[in-house]
Amino acid sequence: MSRLINDELSSENPGSHGSAGSAASRQAPLSPEQALEHLKKCQAIAVKHAHSSFAPFMKALSHAFDLQIDAAKSNQEVAELSGIQRLFQKNRSELEEYYAGYVAEGFVKFKQKALCTELNASGGNELSIVDNLELEESLVLSGISQAVDNELAEPLWALNQRMALLNSGEPVREASNPSAPVQFCESLRKACKLIPMSIAAAKTVLNTYGEQLHAIAADVVADTNQYLSDQGLMQDLQYRKSKPKVAKRESIEGEAEALAGDGEDSSTYQSSLLDAIRGLQQTLSEMSKAPQQAFGGGAGPALNSQQLIDALQTIQLQSLGMMGVPMAGGQIAAPMNVGVMQQQLRAQLGGQGRVGDNDLHAIDLVGRVFEYMLRDGNLPDSVKAALSYLHTPFLKLAFIDPGFFENPDHPARVLLNNLAEAGIRWIGNDGTIQHNMLEKIRETVDRLLNEFTNDVKVITSILLDFNAYTKNIVRRQELMEKRAAEKAQGEEKLREVKHRVNKEVMTRTEDKDLPSSVLLFLLQPWFDYLSFCMLRYGDDSEQWSGALSLVDDLLWAVDVKSNNNDIQIQKELIYRLQSEMQAGFDVIGYDADKGEKLIESITDILRAAIAQKAPEPEPEPVREEAEKVIAEKKSAAPLLEPDHVSDEEQRVIDGLKQIEFGTWFEFEGGRRLKVAWYNARTMHYMLVNQVGKKEAMLTGLELARKMIAKTANIVSGSSKPFFERALEDIYNNMSGAASTDVEHI
Template sequence: MIRDNNNEGGDKERRASALTRLDSADVLTHLKACQGLAAEHARTAFREYLKTLDEALNHEIDRAKTDKEAREYNEVQRLLRQSRAELERYFCGYLSEGFVKFKKGELHTRIGSETEGELSLVNNEDLEETIAISSITQRADAYFAEPLWALNQRFAVLNGGDHVTESSNPAAPVQFCESLRKALKLVPLDQKSKHLAYKIYDDQLLGSVAKISEDINQYLQGQGVLPHLKYTIPSGAAPASALQGDSDMVASDVMVNMPAPESMPDPSLPPEEYQASLLQAIRGLQNELVAGATAPLPANGVVVSSNDLLAALQSLQGAGGQPVDSATLGSNLVALDVGQIQARLHAQLQENDKDGAMKKNDMQTIDLVGMLFEYMLNDENLPDSIKALLSYLHTPFLKIAFIDPGFFEQAEHPARVLLNNLAEAGASWVANDGTAQYDMYNKIKNVVHRILNEFENDVKMITELLLEFSSYTKNIIRRQELMEKRATEKAQGEEKLREVKLRVNDEISERTEGKELPSAVLLFLLQPWSDFLSFALLRYGEKSDRWLKALAIADELLWCIEPKDLEADKSRQMESHDELVAAIESGFETIGYDQAKGRKLVEALSSLMKLAMQSKKAEPAPAPMRDKLERIAAEKAGTTDVRHENCSPEEEQMVDSLKMIEFGTWFEFDGGKRLKVAWYNARTSHYMLVDQMGKRVDMMSGLVLARQMISGKAKIISGSSKPFFERALENIFQKLNEKAEANGKLGGENEPE
């Protein structure tokens, strides 16, 4: 609520002005400036952090009790030193990416969010890491409550007035901690080293947050974004998100009270405890939102019992109250509307002469199941056909919620796990282009069909279906993982060969660029000798005598075909001739080069060397021939990176962004086809894409993938490793929390002056 004691009628106008005065160009300019400030400080601080961590490792090495412990710390220190530049790049990259996500409204960072709940398991090491980082974050949040609160308010203005919390603030401590956690994945750290790394960062983070929050607040304040913002401790009587004016201020001099929304339970809690806390928070918000809203008793004083509700739901189970046969659940199925289902429930109760007031708990259960399925219908992970199919489970799952209260409270409840598995299988093996791997659509359809037609009140049937479906999908997962592993190993071998060819092509290019060379020399270097160099590098490595000698032969040949004036040089040419010819013939024999072609090429090279001994220079290769030979060599080697191709700044930026994606990321291409990044070669910027069976489909360059993204022909499916049900509960909590805040603001504005 914004008030001006001198102009009470201008509240709404001034509030609108505060939120709409920034156009999209201004917002983008401010976000880029803030991103730059954060990146600059983060880079400097991260270098200091690595230096401090290195010193701490030295200390641990000195005080190690055993040689083994000292060697382990030494190895960690070596890896960290070796990866310094890459660690810094990844850390700053993840931090900068947060500003991009903020602009898109996609920033909702939670510690370890991509690993929590994976296969419904979190190992002890991951849990300890999450708890450690959460402690660091909470300490920083508490220590800098005032400047971080001010940042949240100012970023809310850049966010079009939408509420910003620490998880959605791109400069909050959680962003730094999560960026560090992701960056440290580049180095295999044991638990002791990881604990030391976080301990050092805990000591440093406060200084980083202080400087960055101060600079960004000063910048935004200087740009007129809430320039007179004042921090006050919230009082019990103040409405959430209240904005109160001061009589001594002009219109923009605003004092803002801290909002007091319901906080998200700590995800680092043990799964069962976290689920219980989350459900408790949702129930609390439901109570707050529906306080006093329970329908009054009708004239006949009837209260609808749970048994009455179950009887009505049993009548409704199916589509529109009719039995559902297998053919009805076809690929063109239309999703059921949750609101219409609830309306039909009310109509069914009337038909059964059981219409009346509902108990508050029953109303909340109906609403909660409705919100669960509404989230499912809006989940972009799920193909539309699966959304439609699973929407038919609304009524039977509402029955389960009434029959067994543990449905919401127990993370391992069979019905919850079954819904998780059905959703995950649909997302993994059914695509929006109408295809389904492993006959998965029909498998899911059979489960839905059996529930609709056979489930009455015995949850044991759900357990049996869960066991059958899980057994089927586990076999698929094993086969898919094996197929992906084989495809990855094959791709890694191909990419290693590609890297070798790129290296050889670069070595030859360095030696020929800017020089006028005869056709025979170019043909020799760009074709058979490039093959021999590739063989030597692949077989023996870049430090081997074979590789170095093969390069030396190329260098010596280029020297020998140039006319010389000094007698000493001419003598060396004569001495080198026979050795070079013998070495070249040996190389041709090693790679199995065609004997006739080899003899002809050796004779031509020998003639060129003898011509040079006579102080005569051979004719250079015609330009068209040289271009053709170099083009063939480049195509054979493949392109190294986007620097060698014509690409726009937007494409370069997208290529850099794609380097941040993790293995397992799904893309959806034109027509709804889904492919997953199973492996990525950072040196050649190639992505191995597999289909939903784990079969390799493409080895796509980063530039090609970037162009598809920019043109809208491909998009990343923003998935999560958390189970469907947990994601849904978190979404429900956020929606209810936002609604509670909005109601609080509305109530505050309507208070009498």
């Protein structure tokens, strides 16, 4: 089973060196000969460890099955598990060879630049559908490999840089590194396909392997790094940790960078927004004709931060009882009233002193963030109400940790972003709540109100807990959406093919008065064979051309001929057509009896044409079936809408062509669906619900008409995180207010 790297070198030139800033760019890529030599050594290291680690894995697996058998609740379960255990022992040697072979094969694919192992995705552009077993395996293995990747972050990073030198300088990541943990996970999964297993048994196998993977991966990565370093590949390579970004690893979205404000561009942009807002706050304060009302009285010393924090702590605890009991659909009775909270703060401060200008600006800014939240059309009302109770702890945080505003990666900002995104994603205004998400959001808010006093680490703990809750949901949902999209793509491709075949056949037959048997042949079995040829081989293939040629030959041959040469050709065609028709029937598995009768009937028609006679009348059932099939084919919906499209509809359709996968729509009643995939050629949009299940397939025109009629609208028009959207809104509103005040001076 093991595949070793071919010694024969590719004639292609090495690729580019990659980005100038990459570690690999500091050392020139190796020649093809050198790269091949090192790659073979790396392959040998990986295969050696695959073999040496297999016996301990099998021993641990046997023990795991023993424990499961002891805990079994029925004789049937005992028999099933014992049978699987015996199969593993019986096929042990073959499993080991396959396992090591797939590990070796990863290096072959790496050399061919074809290695890209994504555990949560199916391969390439094939129209494969992830079944339940594959789904569960992907969930288990992706979690296992990610955990090991995290533990081996430094040596894996170094190995990726060194492997880039063997890859013509092109960047290498874990999915394309044949020595990475994910490759060993995938190799084991492929090898275990030899053993038929239930989902429960497969989980036992994979979880047992996961317990062994860290030691296997650590040895492989360390030995491979050592070998490459000893050969002079980046001997002085040093691992540099970037500043920690809480959200990037724990974000609930696949596009974590946008959600968490990750990336230098977003961080710089938000920082400039904040500076501009503070400048506007100062300007508006100076331009105000009346002094701003002081929270703690008009005179006296400025209150210190601790006095403000103590007052807010009292209000925070009071707000615990204000959240109330959810109404029907999970809706909270009412959001927190910021104005009332500010009155409570004034009462708490009493006559102790006045609030300084900077603290007033912090109170104002936090208030504006939560005012934007209550206006945000993306957020369902129930989520707005729950999140509004975070106002007090966030205001307190502004006094405890002034850097909160400046840092887009601050745990509190990331938590608010993720809570808002979860609300948009899994809660609808129609009362639908997926994965018990509203209760989880309320629980998170309640926990923050209870536990947060002055230690920011509490917020980090709450953030990690919330993200752990959502992470598995996201992974499962992404796989469900991918499965639904793949299925839709397959159906759409089949629809396009059938439309093309229907057009080819109907164009050739619509002006002809053909016998019913010929029509049935063309519109049923041969229609399916033409569809098969296009799907499998394409419309530029010999198979497709041959299948269409048979249609043309048959339609030519059924007509009575007067020319002797034509009659001779008719006679020759009878035997060829019989043979080709039978070959096509065999390919598509057409019913043998029906096929024999059709060929016999068409042969009789051809012989009648040769004899220059009209064919015998066909049985009534045959004629009725032919008429029914013709009506169905003629009424088959075209790929593009036949209706007249108005200018307004066309304008909306043109806009829909620009939307991205993942765009949310809200329909009548508050139901929210997401565009998981669409066909740019046919303008068919697949919409999934909040758990990733397909709900509808709409044409662009249907969607446009719903938008024009106001029964559907785009919910999420921005991939930016909530806090960034809030800062933009605050800046725009304050800019408008400043302009108005200037005009009145």
